Amino acid sequence: MTAAAATALDPEWVQASLAADESAREGRSTLRRDLLDRVAQQHATIRAAEADELVTVTEWADLHRADAADHLLTVAAGVGPRPRLAAWDTCPVDLSGIPVDEYALAELATTLQVSDTMARELTEDALELRERLPRTWGRIVALQVPVWKARILARRTRQLSPEAADYLDRHLAAHLHKLSAGRIKAAADAAVLRFDPDRAAADAAEAGERRGVWFDFESGEALEGAAGPDGTGRFSGVADLPDVLAFKDALEAKASELAILGDESSEQVRMSKALGVLADPQHALDLTATAAAVAEADPDSDGRDRRPARRRTPLGLDRTIHIHLHTATETARIQASGLPAAASPVSRAAVERWIAELAPGVRVKVTPLVNLNDHDAVDEHEAPEHIKVRVDERDHVCVFPYCTRRVRADRDHIEPYLDPDEGGPPGQTSDLNLARLCRYHHRVKTHAGWAYRRLPSEPGAYQWVSPLGDHFLVDGTGTTPLT
Known part of the structure; x- marks a missing residue:
């Protein structure tokens, strides 16, 4: 036996090695905890500074409130430019009708090194939170709610009635620090449906008239920063959610078929090629049949690795869209794969429009409510x-x-x-x-x-x-x- 082997088998040496390893692990855990504690302390300092800044902005706005009567006399006499309202021109609640001096906003913007638009939005958000969302404001001051989450709520409530704003303040203030941006926006949208159903229905009808597809053949820039015409074009569209999801599925299905037939482009490039395929229905059918034949005849071909894990029916007819309609509030929650949370909720009027305009062949299936009190x-x-x-x-x-x-x-x-x-x-x-x-x-x-x-x-x-x-x-x- 070699000296090295004898040393390796020495019980005292083994115990010393284990003790050294344990000490190293404890030292690493201590360092990890120290670093995380430092990050937490720095983050708390930043949050406190942001809250203090928001309070100071409201004090700056209070200091520069212009007298309403003097303001009207100044405008009538044609003296100086008309001041632009900073906090209450878009706010539905009457806060004495006193605007903030336009020049004060310019000073605030230069101090913060931001545009006057950003300074205006900061001031509007701060005053909205203090005046119409007092519970949320109190939690900001107590450093219990991050400023960025509170501002998301403020931007949504500025267009709401006092009743709707108070409702959101009462129900969200205690939980705002735990909610994601999407859930805050969804709650505000639900408040519109609850407190102003006529406006929600009108918005749904107006949205239906805003649908369309727009083409741009002049810029020739597929990506921002492209230098000059490059033989590409842009288009954008607005459509009902079921139609958008169906179109997405159709493009992805054709992109997968192109991959099976040997196209090694990225999925996004293949989806762009699929636009031309879908424009020729016969070409689309031929492509589907050929890809299916190749996949069946040679399942071990290179195309196998590029096929999606699940097959999609062309035109997206296999996608399930769940619509949860609350009959008391006339609010629907939408769930579908590929659909972001921000797309929900929607008004009942929008759902009725979707159903009324269903394409021939689309199936509608009503499923029972899931009882969470049952277990299996x-x-x-x-x-x-x-x-x-x-x-x-x-x-x-x-x-x-x-x-x-x-x-x-x-x-x-x-x-x-x-x-x-x-x-x-x-x-x-x-x-x-x-x-x-x-x-x-x-x-x-x-x-x-x-x-x-x-x-x-x-x-x-x-x-x-x-x-x-x-x-x-x-x-x-x-x-x-x-x-």
């Missing part, structure tokens, strides 16, 4: 469709702390699945033991030391613990750090 379980690892539907209806987004992803969701076993042949209990795949996680956070939970449990007291509520021992509560209102 199976002994297989893969959840059947009815359990997946129940999980997705309960968990609208990924339930990892602060994540709001809705797409590419996995149904994760909270308690890891153990094969029954290896002693696993029955009924492990249950809606009570499954939660919605995006693919990334599914890997984080599985491989990076995170753990969580479902809280039986509230459906859709979960408690998480990080590798460093931080705890978080995730429920329908968002994420709350636990001390």
